[in-house]
Amino acid sequence: MKKKLAIAAMVSALIFISLGLFMYHSIRSPLLEGAEEASDYLLNNNLLQTVDDLSFYHGGEGYWVAVGTDEDGETSIAWLNYDPEDRENTLVLPADSGVPKEEIKAEVSEELNVESFDSVRLGMEDGRPIYEFTYNSAQQARVFYYMSFETGEYVKSYSVSINP
Numbered sequence: 001m002k003k004k005l006a007i008a009a010m011v012s013a014l015i016f017i018s019l020g021l022f023m024y025h026s027i028r029s030p031l032l033e034g035a036e037e038a039s040d041y042l043l044n045n046n047l048l049q050t051v052d053d054l055s056f057y058h059g060g061e062g063y064w065v066a067v068g069t070d071e072d073g074e075t076s077i078a079w080l081n082y083d084p085e086d087r088e089n090t091l092v093l094p095a096d097s098g099v100p101k102e103e104i105k106a107e108v109s110e111e112l113n114v115e116s117f118d119s120v121r122l123g124m125e126d127g128r129p130i131y132e133f134t135y136n137s138a139q140q141a142r143v144f145y146y147m148s149f150e151t152g153e154y155v156k157s158y159s160v161s162i163n164p
Helices: 002-044 084-089 101-112
Strands: 050-058 062-069 075-081 091-094 119-125 128-136 141-148 154-161
Touching: 002 050, 002 062, 002 075, 050 119, 062 119, 075 084, 075 119, 101 128, 101 141
Parallel strands: none
Antiparallel strands: 050 062, 062 075, 075 091, 119 128, 128 141, 141 154
16 A cells, blocks of 8 residues: 555656646747747847847846847847837947946945845836846845946836735
């Protein structure tokens, strides 16, 4: 009897793990396909010559943010709309045309008295390239803080309560 229970438990665990892996793959698959499509679009339209890093930002609209090199071999950043119908307005800027990430990170950290951020990433809000900072505040809130990529000016912020 114990042997049958042990076998049933092992089979159940194997089914559960397999189902979890299948669900994970099913959820990640469209994102991976989208990343490949975005990279191909940037390269095939000569917006970038190489794509070294690609991330997805979902704010008011979804954007692929790519860091790569332009035709002169300079590091550039492209903001590509997730919607294929809105890609004609893809923004490509030299990386050095914006405030460096470490500089703005230090500035925001000092201004907000935050020792570390959960993430600092590039995105697009209202047609404007931004840095999005996320962190947990002492008041039990998840804070989203936005600064302009080009000028380093404050754009907006909001928080969501995470009370236990």
